[in-house]
Amino acid sequence: MSTRQIQLDSGGQLHHFISIEGLSREILTDILDTAENFATVGTRQVKKVPLLRGKTIVNLFFEPSTRTRTTFELAAKRLSADVLNLNISTSATSKGESLLDMLHNLEAMHCDMFVVRHNQSGAAHFIAEHVAPHISVINAGDGSHAHPTQAMLDMFTIRRHKPDFTSLRVAIIGDIKHSRVARSQIHALNILGVPEVRVIGPQTLIPPEASHLGVHIYHSLEAGLQDVDVVLTLRLQRERMEGALLPSEAEFFARFGLTEAKLKLAKPDAIVMHPGPINRGVEIDSAVADGPQSVILEQVTNGIAVRMAVMSMVLGRPPQSGEESR
Amino acid sequence: MSTRQIQLDSGGQLHHFISIEGLSREILTDILDTAENFATVGTRQVKKVPLLRGKTIVNLFFEPSTRTRTTFELAAKRLSADVLNLNISTSATSKGESLLDMLHNLEAMHCDMFVVRHNQSGAAHFIAEHVAPHISVINAGDGSHAHPTQAMLDMFTIRRHKPDFTSLRVAIIGDIKHSRVARSQIHALNILGVPEVRVIGPQTLIPPEASHLGVHIYHSLEAGLQDVDVVLTLRLQRERMEGALLPSEAEFFARFGLTEAKLKLAKPDAIVMHPGPINRGVEIDSAVADGPQSVILEQVTNGIAVRMAVMSMVLGRPPQSGEESR
């Protein structure tokens, strides 16, 4: 079954959230609008809404990730759900239990949602294909394939600063080839109607298929940054590189690191983003990361709201109009 | 003090749950009936009841177990208790703190219940003997001694399919010698009035004392399965075997693995059970594990209800009639 088909239920509502690819502009906009309703929850005295009370959400992490797990855990707790953290490397698989048996056991315990992180591309899709109909699966990053909630929090952050996607020029810098984040960002930007998406990086880190995605390829940071509204930097995924695709981090920084001088080539009101954690002095200079055009910490804040939105939507319990915006 | 005496308070109510042995048919039936009250909680929109709100339950796991810990944690959370997970190998004992000092410290923190898993037989009993009177201890598996909540969820599952224990013929297949599950199952079946309990396995895996438990011993799977109503398979506890009690897994499967062909020797409506996790192709064939007579995933579901029942009973707060069955 295609990822598009598997993500929507028969009524066209979001049931799993595996990939941006194949979703409609309406669905993405719905996620962003729902997240707006949750954005104020984090600043209240009582940072909790009862929408998912009595639901059981399992963080199924086959790959360690403190940051992503933390934001999903906080989002779930602020929705009043019960959260179970399973770190699978130290778990039942060591007793020889197969992945599917483990999933069926969690289903039998009446869990409602699996938030899946895995170092294999396609893992979340595979799990979504095999779970019981009442369970929703959210992809929290699979190999180099997709990281859709990251892309949606990026879109949310962009929209808050640049409300009209159809007038934007957006550049993504760095290791496009290994980045699930970049892949999901490109799909989201295309679907939301951004007319010009650029990818910037050395030839070794831009995959040949990039051009099929409708992006413009630049191998010069200076050329690629010209007049852009949004600069999306990427973490250099050192742990994911095989072989010597790069001469050195110092050389990468010299050619593709985002400095204040280079950022001046973009529009004066351009915003700078990064999915974190940052390698300071490798893909971005501290002066930029901490500078006035950086919205990197806003991305983190927005990540909670966007994940609350997706979690409540896939369980069919988005906030009613006015309910969460009070 | 005998385990029987230690488990009941002066009013004859369950205070600890260490072992099936020595409990009355009334107590076991009471657990099953209480679990029926909780069985619907898992299917509600809001899977939570407030019975143990403000209680503190400690999962005291001296032996790793994702599955058992998960079910106890979910059961506790659905009763609205606060749960503390302590994995003791990575904890205070490395600072030289004695087990008893650790227990007394947890008592002093006003914890209400210890769910204990330990690789030494008798550990839960020892702890129950030494805790303060207001604390309840539940045995979540101790060495090769007992696993009473597993046995009760098995009895619950049997009763749902075969309501009259006094007319049943039940077979337990596999490594009886090392199995705390088998030991607890045999006691429960005897107490609940099952007239014929059989154990089936190679001579090396059936302990000499088995015959004292009133079971019939079979060394042939074909003979033992004849006309039984319930087939209880066991996990081959490879990690618990010392020395070469078995020629090979392949040979074990050839002689004692449950296949569709062999299952035909049992009654046509016989049910097949397994405590999990399954070694497919070792003690059970996938066609049987996933087949129409398998109730293995029901066991998992029922495990939550049975643990909720035991937890609420030992804390003296079972649901009132009608309260949880709504």
Place this chain on the structure above:
Amino acid sequence: MSTRQIQLDSGGQLHHFISIEGLSREILTDILDTAENFATVGTRQVKKVPLLRGKTIVNLFFEPSTRTRTTFELAAKRLSADVLNLNISTSATSKGESLLDMLHNLEAMHCDMFVVRHNQSGAAHFIAEHVAPHISVINAGDGSHAHPTQAMLDMFTIRRHKPDFTSLRVAIIGDIKHSRVARSQIHALNILGVPEVRVIGPQTLIPPEASHLGVHIYHSLEAGLQDVDVVLTLRLQRERMEGALLPSEAEFFARFGLTEAKLKLAKPDAIVMHPGPINRGVEIDSAVADGPQSVILEQVTNGIAVRMAVMSMVLGRPPQSGEESR
């Protein structure tokens, strides 16, 4: 900024809790009085108050500690807060994320409080200097510097038995040099007006600067215990000792171990305390630890109430008069 200044907000209220040093007698007494309001929560049927509902508290442990983490976690849960446990050695720092970036990310997630444990003296102060104004930091032990909540639970326990601090003679025995507990206790005793504080230990374990703290130094246990009201024993921090400061544990026990015979030198109604975990037969004899003058387990119980008090105070939500004492 001095630790005193950083701990209080502009209205003189406690905002961080990093060190006893520099706080006023009024603030310390306020903590003790607030803890009295929480002391009964642990004995209720429902051990929960809604004061910090919807707040997010992060246990930021850079050094493993089951016991301290557990008491903070229980205190937070009984205040109805959401708790996030981050064990940093196994976390984001392995991806090269700097400490400050991690803190700013947690801030951006709208966390409200960091409970910090670190093996470097000054770590909690450093973090308090760098967090956003809305976040409170509680020091749960930093190197050999301070452990202020431990000292306050000790003061609370003393006051329950000996209500007038200004008439007490208190002895602290053991490894003063490496003990953050002793350092915080001495400051608290001084501030609360205890007229005579003694430290007792071998020359190698009493730092030269001890005399500046207004304490009396004894190298003989017999002399130092004479007529004291309170005996504070310390854990022998074997893991923190560098080189051969001690001949052997047996010799330490012979000279400085607290036995029943030696305790007779103190006042007949003297109380004996220990921060735990105990090395039985090293710094204290079991007969004393478990004897009638020991209040060691009361300390553990009081630790929950004191931590609930500090947590509610730094977030500006102490219980209203009468609210928690019902």
